[in-house]
Amino acid sequence: MSVSVECRDLAITFGAGPTAAKVLPGVTFSVKPGECFGLVGESGSGKSTVLRCISMLTDIWTGNILIDGKPVRDIPLIERCRTLQMVFQDPYGSLHPRQSVRTVLNEPLVIHKLGDHEERMRRAITDVGLPVSFLDRFPHQLSGGQRQRVAIARALILEPSLLLLDEPTSALDVSVQAEILNLLQRLRDERGFTYIMVTHDLAVVDHMCDRFAVMLHGEITEILPRDAIPGNRATHPYARELIGASLEYEGAH
Amino acid sequence: MEKSILEVENLRIRYGGSETDAVRGVSFTLGRERLGIVGESGSGKSTVGRALLRLLPGATITADRLRFAELDLPSLSEKEMLKVRGRRMSMILQDPKFSLNPIRRVGDQVAETYLRHFKCSKAEARDKALAMLEAVKIREPKRVYDQYPHEISGGMGQRVMIAMMLLADPDLVIADEPTSALDVTVRLQVLNILDRLVKDRGIGLIMISHDLNLVRNFCDRVLIMYAGRIVETLAAADLDKAKHPYTRGLLAAQPRIGGGRTPLAVLDRRPEWLEEIA
Numbered sequence: 001m002s003v004s005v006e007c008r009d010l011a012i013t014f015g016a017g018p019t020a021a022k023v024l025p026g027v028t029f030s031v032k033p034g035e036c037f038g039l040v041g042e043s044g045s046g047k048s049t050v051l052r053c054i055s056m057l058t059d060i061w062t063g064n065i066l067i068d069g070k071p072v073r074d075i076p077l078i079e080r081c082r083t084l085q086m087v088f089q090d091p092y093g094s095l096h097p098r099q100s101v102r103t104v105l106n107e108p109l110v111i112h113k114l115g116d117h118e119e120r121m122r123r124a125i126t127d128v129g130l131p132v133s134f135l136d137r138f139p140h141q142l143s144g145g146q147r148q149r150v151a152i153a154r155a156l157i158l159e160p161s162l163l164l165l166d167e168p169t170s171a172l173d174v175s176v177q178a179e180i181l182n183l184l185q186r187l188r189d190e191r192g193f194t195y196i197m198v199t200h201d202l203a204v205v206d207h208m209c210d211r212f213a214v215m216l217h218g219e220i221t222e223i224l225p226r227d228a229i230p231g232n233r234a235t236h237p238y239a240r241e242l243i244g245a246s247l248e249y250e251g252a253h
Numbered sequence: 254m255e256k257s258i259l260e261v262e263n264l265r266i267r268y269g270g271s272e273t274d275a276v277r278g279v280s281f282t283l284g285r286e287r288l289g290i291v292g293e294s295g296s297g298k299s300t301v302g303r304a305l306l307r308l309l310p311g312a313t314i315t316a317d318r319l320r321f322a323e324l325d326l327p328s329l330s331e332k333e334m335l336k337v338r339g340r341r342m343s344m345i346l347q348d349p350k351f352s353l354n355p356i357r358r359v360g361d362q363v364a365e366t367y368l369r370h371f372k373c374s375k376a377e378a379r380d381k382a383l384a385m386l387e388a389v390k391i392r393e394p395k396r397v398y399d400q401y402p403h404e405i406s407g408g409m410g411q412r413v414m415i416a417m418m419l420l421a422d423p424d425l426v427i428a429d430e431p432t433s434a435l436d437v438t439v440r441l442q443v444l445n446i447l448d449r450l451v452k453d454r455g456i457g458l459i460m461i462s463h464d465l466n467l468v469r470n471f472c473d474r475v476l477i478m479y480a481g482r483i484v485e486t487l488a489a490a491d492l493d494k495a496k497h498p499y500t501r502g503l504l505a506a507q508p509r510i511g512g513g514r515t516p517l518a519v520l521d522r523r524p525e526w527l528e529e530i531a
Contacts, residue, residue, distance in 0.1 A: 042436040043407065144294070173293040173463055178506035178517035185516060200436055207508035207517070230511040245438045249466055250510055 002033030002192045003083060003161045009063035010053055023049055024218040026063070033068075036188065036195040038205040038212030040242065046218040047198040048089075051164045054196065055086050067162065078112060085155035089167040091147035095139040101125070101150050102135040108158050124153040128183060145176035152183065165197040169204065181207060202229055202246040214239040258424050258457045259283040259305070262318035266297070266304050269311035275300050277481040283425070287451065287458040289468030289489065291503070292478035298461045301478075302427045305459075306344055307334055322424060340370040343418040345447075347430040349410025353402040359410075360386070360398025363417045370421050385416040389446050408439035415447055425457045433464065444471055465492065465507060477503075480527050499526055 010027040013020050024046050031037040039047040052058040054065055056072060065072040067083060075083065088094040095104060105121045114120065122132050128149040139147055148168060155163060168184070169177040185208065187193060199205060205212050206229050213220045214236065221236040228234060232243045259282065266276040276297040281288070290298045304314050305326070319326040321342060329337065346352040354362055364382035367373065373381075379398075386394035389412040402410060411431060418426055431447065432440040448471055451458045460472055468475050469492050477485045477500045485497040495501050498521075505518035 042438065174465070174503055175293060175506045175520040178508075179519050181508065182516045182519065185514075201508075202437070203508040203510050203512075206510045207512065207514060242438055245441050247510060249437060249441060249470065 001161045002194050003068040004033045004066075005031040005037075005054065005162060005194065005196065006066040006069075007050070007054070007063070008066075010050065010061055010065060011063050012049060012053060012058065012061040022218070024053075024061070027215075027218070027220055029213055029220060029223060031194060031196060033194055034188075034192045035211070036197060036209045038209035039196065039198045039215060040200060040202060040205060040212055041215030042200070042242075045215040047215055048166050049218075050215075051086060051166050051196060051198055055084055055164055056080065057086070081108075081160075082112065082158050083160055084162040084164060085158060085160040086164040086166065087148075087151050087155050087168050090171050091144055091151055092139075092171070094151055095147055097139055100136055100138050101142075101153075104150065104154055105135070105157055108154065112158060114158075120157060124157040125150075127156060127187070128153045129179070143176070144172050145179055148172060148176075148180055149183070152180075152187075156187070160193075162194045162196070165195055167198055167200070170199065170201070177204075184208065202243060203250065205229070214242060257282040257284050258322055260318055260320040261301075261305075262316060264301065264304065264314070264316040264319065266300050266309065266315075267313045268309075269313070275312075275481055276304070279478075279481075279483055281476060281483065281486070283457050283459065285455050285457050286474060287448075287460060287472045289460045289462060289472035289475040290478060291462060291465060291468050291475055293463060293503075295480075296478040297481040298463075298478050299429050302344065302429050302459060302461050305427060306338055306342060307331075308344075336370075339366055339418075339423075340421045341423050342425045342427070343421070343423045345411075345414050345418050345426065345428040345431045348434045349402070349407060349414050350434070352414060353410060355402050357401075358399050359402055359405065359413050360394075360400075363398075363413060363420060366417050366420045381420060382416070385420045386413070388419075388450065389413070389416045390442070391416075406439075408435050408443055411435060411443050412446060415443070415450070419450055419454070419456070422454065423456060425459070426451065427459045427461065429461045430463070431460070432467070433462070447471075465503060468492075482527075484526060498523065 008028050010024055012024045013022045015021055027050060039050060041047050053061045105124060106117055109117050109120060121135060125132055125135060130149055169180050197208060206226055209226055211223060211225050213223045216238045222234055222239045224234055229243055232240060232247060234240045234243050262280045264276055264279040265274050267274045279301055292298045303309050360382055363385060364378040367378040367381045383394045383398060386397060391397050391409060391412055432443055435443060460468060462468055469489050472489045475487050475489050475492060476483050479499050485495060485500050487495055502520040506520060508517060
């Protein structure tokens with residue numbers, strides 16, 4: 001099951017009065033069902049804020065966000081959480097240090113009054129390639145890559161259709177990043193998830209995404225297909241600079 | 254290679270309370286060149302860098318030989334070490350947000366290096382610091398001098414750190430993940446500045462990183478570490494010709510622009526890697 005996402009004139013301002021900061025002046029993009037959409041740009045350009053708005057973790061925005069044609073504000077909380085889930089950047093910060101993996105995975109099942117807890121937890125943990133015995137571990141007994149897998153399992157356990165990925169691999173080593181990217185790719189092939197992925201690594205975008213938006217100071221400068229990267233076919237100067245820098249950094253093949 | 258600045262032989266480091274060595278028998282020499290140390294987190298690369306500056310309280314450091322220029326590092330007292338640290342050997346840390354003192358003006362922090370190691374007036378140190386800030390391509394160095402760390406961007410903060418570490422004109426700079434907290438566009442600028450300064454001044458550079466692209470572009474030679482040992486030493490240009498399965502695994506695990514979308518190769522860690530010696 002896949003859903004589409006549409007953002008229209010998404011704008012958000014933090015603070016009030018003369019010190020108010022307009023973080024997103026008006027962002028518009030749409031993501032097709034089953035697509036992997038990338039958001040790239042420098043730090044502070046508002047990439048993560050877009051995800052937080054879509055997931056309603058920040059809800060003071062104006063504009064429209066439609067998920068499968070329905071305004072996200074009108075979707076009841078319980079239904080919203082079953083439709084979309086988020087995976088955060090830092091697996092060291094996003095898991096409760098005193099909760100075992102079992103507790104972490106059990107909580108959403110209780111909240112959503114789902115049955116077969118044990119069976120669902122086993123399935124989720126196996127889906128992310130960890131042994132079932134890991135259910136009884138605590139975060140400090142896991143490596144960074146394993147923690148991120150648990151965070152992904154937590155997002156998967158409610159069987160959502162849309163995953164919001166906020167730099168899911170930037171805290172990890174390349175070798176571990178490869179495992180997580182393969183996992184995300186496989187899950188998408190199997191379940192037809194829609195992904196919106198924030199990253200600053202264009203090689204990851206090239207590997208995972210179909211299209212991506214380049215953000216600068218909260219605005220989308222350009223939306224490009226993935227194959228615009230190798231030949232740097234961007235037209236906006238900042239997008240060109242970003243892609244150019246990434247190509248140069250890769251050793252310019 | 255002519256005269257080496259640093260000779261390390263059979264370096265072993267054990268953290269207090271641990272039963273195994275974090276670094277197990279690392280040997281290398283460094284001339285006036287740029288040496289990269291690559292490996293995953295926990296492979297001991299940063300530990301090696303910190304051990305050279307003796308920044309590991311509580312850890313036991315042993316080595317058959319640990320020579321820096323004419324100095325035998327293990328035999329130096331802490332007082333003598335103070336004259337080496339920052340003056341002749343310095344370290345650029347990963348994240349400027351956490352490595353700069355948040356309640357002091359950045360310029361004063363840079364000037365402190367000079368005041369501490371040279372006999373000079375405050376005004377002289379200030380001029381030196383301003384010139385150095387300019388050398389790391391900070392526009393309006395006078396304005397930035399009086400700012401606090403929270404007022405400057407990450408890329409600027411990292412350039413301030415570079416200025417601070419190069420001000421005393423050291424013989425050796427250890428850069429521990431100098432740019433992993435920065436965006437790609439800024440990263441390249443900062444690396445180019447560091448690279449040019451190191452080249453112009455003939456400073457030896459040890460670049461500690463987990464980023465293979467970075468060491469490929471900015472180093473002459475690369476050591477690859479796994480579980481506290483060096484598994485392979487390569488010229489940076491020959492990184493693609495790496496022989497060790499671990500290095501090859503790391504290279505294959507890296508997504509590339511224009512690469513196929515086939516699943517990335519995943520490291521198959523072999524127990525024998527732990528014991529091999531390169």
